[in-house]
Amino acid sequence: MKTQRASDIAGGCFLCLLGLVTLFAATKIKGGLEERLPPRTLPYVLGATVLIAGAALVFKAWRSTSEGPVIKWPNRVGAKRILVVLVSLALYIALMNPLGMPISTALYIAFSVWYLRRGRHRVLVAVITGVISGVVVLYLFIHFLELSFPVGPLQR
Helix, strand or coil: CCEHHHHHHHHHHHHHHHHHHHHHHHHCCCCCCCCCCCCCHHHHHHHHHHHHHHHHHHHHHHHCCCCCCECCCCCHHHHHHHHHHHHHHHHHHHHHHHHCHHHHHHHHHHHHHHHHCECCECHHHHHHHHHHHHHHHHHHHHHHCCCCCCCHHHCC
């Protein structure tokens, strides 16, 4: 039987592994000395954050004395939702170079909000959330932090 405690330990271990892989991959990113903030900075921060969060989840679950509730595996509808989310994430990554990070982020977030919250929010809320996300990515990561993400058609 799968319990919350076992799921937290397995999920935490996966997050630790993902954080380590991200940190390792970040060491392979080349950056020039003339850049104010090297391109590997964000992957280092994200990798370390994921690694620490995964370790904290494992530690918390390991120390827990209760097994927690029994976890049910997703039914057919749940499995379809997971598959659609994974395919949309793959499309987001594939479209990042041709469309640029701001536009692909806006599309991905708008679709995700619409799909995962269907019936609870209007399409307008999903579009507004996507546009705000794209603008934040453009100004925070590309203009303010000057990270070298693809800009796509928004290139000056």
